[in-house]
Amino acid sequence: MRKKITQSIGILLLIVGSFQVSAAEYLDGIVAVVEEGIILESELAQEVASVVIKLKASNVQTPPENILYKQVLERLIIDALQTQLAQRAGIKVSDEMLNGSLQAIAQQNGMDFEGFKQEIELQGMNYEAFKESVRKEIVINQLRSHEIGARVKVSEQEIDHYLDTEISAADQKVQYLLGHILIAVSEGASAATIQAEDAKAQSVTEQLRLGGDFKQMAVSVSDGENALQGGGLGWRTLNQLPTLFVDVVKTMSKGDIADPIRSPGGFHILKLIDITGARSHIITETQVRHILIKTNELINDQEAQRRLQLISARIADGDDFAVLAKANSDDTGSALKGGDLGWVIPGLLVPPFEKAMGKLEVNELSEPVQTQFGWHLIQVLERRNKDNKEQQKRNQARDDIRKRKIEEETGLWLRRLRDEAYVDIRLGALNE
Template identity: 60%
Template sequence: MKIFIIGLWLLAQGLGLVAQAETLERIVAVVEDDVILERELNQEVAAVSAKLRSSNVMMPPDFVLRKQVLERMVIDKLQRQLATRSGIQVSDEMLRNSVADIAARNGMSVEDFQQELSRQGLEFKKFEDNLRNEIAVNQLRGREIGSRIKVTDAEVAHYMETQSRAGQTNSQYRLGHILIAVSEAASASAIQKAKEKADQVVSDLRAGKDFKQTAISVSNDDNALKGGDLGWRTLSQIPTLFADSVIGMNQGEISDPIRSPSGFHIIKILEIEGAGQHIVTKTKVRHILIKTNELIDDNEARKRLLTIIDRLKAGEDFATLARTHSDDKGSAINGGSLDWVVPGALVQPFEEAMNKLEINETSPPVQTQFGWHIIQVMARESQDNSEQFKKDRVRDEIRKRKIEEETELWLRRLRDEAFVEVDMDRL
């Protein structure tokens, strides 16, 4: 039997200590009807600390780091709870496919991937549990936020015109971000206090204080433990709130605090670079898929495809064999044709095998999370896709920016409306 201890909250529940020999599990936070244990916090802090050290980032004071890590754990737990209440479930098949995809992206089989995790001291079961939670949270965000986000052709055209007039068409920015959060229900004095804190942070940064270290120590944003690094973005992907400020800033410059419903934002331009012509190589490709199941294992699937390859070498028609044998019914009716595909449209193992083939060449059996394939390249062509690429990228980035803005507000509301009690003595 385990006893959970958290000061007065424990007493309010009418729980007491029994025998000293019993295992003590100390609670560091109560999150709605669940808890975060001190042991769990210690494990997460150790993992984050190791990652920060490997990135050569100066470590913040232990109390500051533990507070930041705990806040991230609280937000994660609240999202998982909401996903459960919303009836979101991740099937075992979906989990297996996701694991296979991750393994394939790392150039490994699932078995090799499990062994690699073990060598790194990670339990595969825990990895699966974390991945299942991550998938559920992503589905929750898609339902709560993504499904409501629309990008019109007019928005894309307006943005490209505005961007062109500003002379910023080819620019990309690597941004640093610090958020001093303010509750939507905050009083005027609380808002003023947050503003003063943001002003002081800006003053310290402009005086030479390290941005990453400051973000880790004071930022309330999800990227705080990454040193506030938002990565590379075009202007269309930068939140609308920041875009006007960014256009007028130089590399290394720090913005004044920018007010939003979430609080006060501080932006630093870490790097700026241009983007050139975009040439895309399209491939016309067809395939035959054999799925694995309880009756067909990997060896049997490969054996069937090798037999089909022998028949192709003997002169039989690829399209006819695809219609007869392929388990991809959508392409089978078209002789296995996937038509013209662009880079990134297919799963990585398939695309890598396809890119190695000459015109009319057929691959050996290739495994993806969908099963086993043989692939044949029918044609290739390169074209200047710059204009369409820009439009597609702008549309995608406007959508990402809208999702990011809505997610920030959604997470802040979720946190503000939840019952969370933290035992500060455990930090």
Template identity: 60%
Template structure:
């Protein structure tokens, strides 16, 4: 009986034979040499070279200095291995990304960069990246995010009591209004590591802290030495409020000043080094609430879009001629819940209503009635009756705390899950290729 491990070793032997034969091939075929075997798949030299080139370009654009080539190749390869393991798991779970979802995500990214898709494609190509590579990266991110959501997100719960406990026990004055821009380096320790391996990792972390405090560049050190998923971003964790910071780091961060580097912090994953890059205070959260009412005409086999718009235009004319909006809403609106209240949706906050409705509502003056507006529910005419500014800081803070606790739990669980996935997988790296 041949077990799975022996089968995989046999695969590696065959692949090595292929490499020995391939060593006599031309330079073009050298790019197809295998750098690593990941379960039943492989990573090729050309794949690694392309990814290294992309990361080098990103590092240059961020005005950071790239580490030596052999260090960067090792870090990039490790990221590719972990990504491939997650994609393999996603494929087994039947997770796919439709073309519509992919194109929609690409369009959203283009819009956030103030471009349409064609302009964004041109800009990518100007920077040396093909649009297809960009789409492949987006597909990969969506698949991995969906996998993590299925494997981890569904298990994470945040109770009202956890939110209350945080707000009762943490310093309420100013803490949640303060944001922290953090850098992070992880010197990983695998599960079941020996005391010798733990001591070696701790020594590496201590030595790195000394160098960072002596002026060594943090971003470059993260790219070279960190085992965290953000390593190739220079270890940048971005801006976070206290409730969004892993519990393990909270006490240390409370005592840190801008520019300071922490002592190594031990966790099940290894030794963490934190840098306080910047701090800033946020303003109170004020929202604009809107008192609004509407009349809805739904489309069906008897009422098409043109007919729905025609009916609403007629109702708008009647209102302009003096008919009561509320009476017409009760008589004609297909939104039976609001029709009973004369079309009133009462006071609404940003995000309460679907986007096309809210966008049209936001453009209206007080007592002004919109042209017919289409949403997923049908066609509407909308009237704004009032607006007021409301300090929503208390509720906003609760929601921030709830979401931040959830995010923190997901990050902590994801770190352990990814490390376990990597440690338990069959991975063969051909060191002579690095």
């Protein structure tokens, strides 16, 4: 069986399948006007077809055709609004950046670039169309980073408070597999509308508790971004969940359906599908020192290497590394300490330096190693394994608080973008 292409930024495969009849019925008229742009009926039918394929691959029954078309059209509208906003902001993706992303996708699938292109074509996809889908997704991600990510900040006080009050050490070792359904409520909705959506959320919750299929229900009724994937949020720790979910999820058992949770964006229904444990945070620290010779108009690569080889020979004859570092190293900060860079953790130093350092035994001298800073003579003094849990907790807390804020802001921003936009849906059944 041929391996299916996957990639991390969520591009759906544009394959026209079981909904070709619908595309033929509509021919190629306008299904929606979105600000200054349009969505064609053929675009809608094509996207519906790809969604149907993904649902079938996940063994999720497709909802009634009018509901599916409405869900997919809403997603196309949101994408169109973001694309237009990105164009107005002057956001563009160069061919170089696009090709880099495509190469990364190929590597994720265990292929070289040419093999990946061939596989795309063999699976019935148009490679140029696939490229443009990737380009559009990158543009949207850059737009969200510009509109939301740039203004999201995380303070040390927030991290302290977060670790002290929200997530215990035991909690951090637990991962949750969650399903999510959103019954959206627009900003400024009337009390009657809110009450009606609340009643809808309660009804959906009861149906699920009576044995309703969660994935099928999500596809049919959810307004969340993951609706067409059956509402799955994937594996997450508590500190990767939106704030308003945390206290609820901590009390749930496997298989539970929570009561609807109210937020500014609507009513959220959660199912705890599974629970699992966490990973160790043991890292290897290295105490390392070096001597740096920088290149310039007077010292080329060959001269820098020659000088380091002479220094290496002197150390082999008994001269002190620290004394030679103070006298010869162009890294003035470490030279004052005899070339000592202290204890370093993985990822702290530039890759060529770290790669060479990793191959050295304790007290062994390297050959001259080139980085963007110049040429280095490297010596490892000691290694130790350390439980980096506390620093890892803070780093993870910072990342997760930021992700949480971005996720919450993105949901509100998308809802506001949709509510404030001019959208004229011209397919009668979708206006009912």
